[in-house]
Amino acid sequence: MSTSASNSQMNLAILFVDDEPQVLESLTRMLKPESANWKIRTATSYVEAMEQLSENPFDILVTDLEMPGQNGKKILEAAEARFPSTIRVVLSSSDFARQNITLGLQAHITLSKPCSKNEIVFTLEKLKNLKPILGNRKIAELMTRIRLLPPIPETFRQISIELQKPEPSLKKIGSLIENDPALSSKILQLANSPAFAVPTGVSKPSECIKFLGLETINALSILIGVMNLVHGVNESAYLNMEKFAHHSSETASKALYCAQTLNLPRDITETCYASSLLHDIGKLALVHGIHEVCERIHYFGKRPDLSLIESEKFHLGGVTHAETGAYLLGIWGLADETVKTVARHHCNTPNSIDDQPWAVLFLANHAANRRSFEDINHFVDPEILIQCLGGNENFNIAWESISEKRNEIS
Structure with missing residues (x-):
């Protein structure tokens, strides 16, 4: 498990989870310029992720989906149940898996691998600004009751992809x-x-x-x-x-x-x-x-x-x-x-x-x-x-x- 330096002035705490250490190292290195404002932690398994989430309050959880033993899905399910105020992001290369997880409301948003630094920074800063809404415990509890939200309209989805x-x-x-x-x-x-x-x-x-x-x-x-x-x-x-x-x-x-x-x-x-x-x-x-x-x-x-x-x-x-x-x-x-x-x-x-x-x-x-x-x-x-x-x-x-x-x- 690797970590970046902490700072009392940091305003965004993020946990990245991936079973490939080189992916986490690449993410940490790529996002090092943001270290003045971000506290970045990493984990390589379900157990490590749960330990981190239990010990520290995180604003955002970013996890790979395709890990051994469906650990990505298990992490999202556990985070949704135990840490509903933490915003959940999927970073995956599987279109089908990302779509199904998002529709199941276990993730708030998805990002595609490979993902540029600009896209990651833009997305996570945007999510930080919306945390009072996306991380609201009452809304999170309601979402677990609804489960079946309307899927994203296809034309809007295609326009969003083009704009990115x-x-x-x-x-x-x-x-x-x-x-x-x-x-x-x-x-x-x-x-x-x-x-x-x-x-x-x-x-x-x-x-x-x-x-x-x-x-x-x-x-x-x-x-x-x-x-x-x-x-x-x-x-x-x-x-x-x-x-x-x-x-x-x-x-x-x-x-x-x-x-x-x-x-x-x-x-x-x-x-x-x-x-x-x-x-x-x-x-x-x-x-x-x-x-x-x-x-x-x-x-x-x-x-x-x-x-x-x-x-x-x-x-x-x-x-x-x-x-x-x-x-x-x-x-x-x-x-x-x-x-x-x-x-x-x-x-x-x-x-x-x-x-x-x-x-x-x-x-x-x-x-x-x-x-x-x-x-x-x-x-x-x-x-x-x-x-x-x-x-x-x-x-x-x-x-x-x-x-x-x-x-x-x-």
Whole structure:
């Protein structure tokens, strides 16, 4: 077993497990420049890995899958049961094995061998940023109950693979979109809507990428892919698919118009739209995985003394569809800010004092649920919204733009 030097200022503790010592030595050597901020430990077997995890708190576990005696799978199962707050990553050369482990929820994310230093560093830093969600014990316990989460939508998966390449091809991404009729139709509709008003109009989905942005494309591909999977399979009183689709689209439309009216930067505008479009995707995951529980959530949520969110928390161990959706988006690799905004869209406090996407999504969702301006203080302190949006004037502009905006891109 080899280790790197420890440091009290290190902010990320990682355990790498592989039965080949030379692989661990190569990883340790490759990641040595990160040693100022990372505490790296290694283990070559199930027994060593369990000893390390028992003796030290680790943020992330990275394990090979193909080890003698199915030890990789055993390590993931044990870590999930005994150390649920440790994020689990598979580093494997077996596509089939990686896919099945991920779908079984024993791993949060997978990486392919061989894996570049840049990809490892980018992925692990991203996971560190999402640890409050992926490493949340309550969410981890819920995931062990659900077990059957919707698989990652194929078009989004292919786009993600292309984006991970050193020089991703927008032409290839455009081709992937054009091979998905439902996604192509929605993207063309959105690009040619008044919300974007492309000067000359566009006729090919590949031409839309530069106007809509990749985060918007990703959000659309996820929503359409998951809805196609769930639609007609698990019709539920908890979730009416037609109403779900309309509400998601209307909330996103209002959020987009608000962000544009406030002249927010493009990246923040994309986050506002993507998080608003996907804010309720956790409901799809819950219906797909624990349909009967969702029916009870709906039944109790209709009581006058219990809201739907309170019913979710009661039946899901303190978790709601917001955190569930964020967890799903996090393991699928959506942008951190989108994931965090989805996670907190039913919280009465933002991620930070200038969290514009959270404030925009709150107001858009509030209006799409046909709630009034006067009702805002029943859910959140208006002063917090004012602070996030940069003052009273922006707050009033935001609400006026959201209130008057009809859904033109459903």
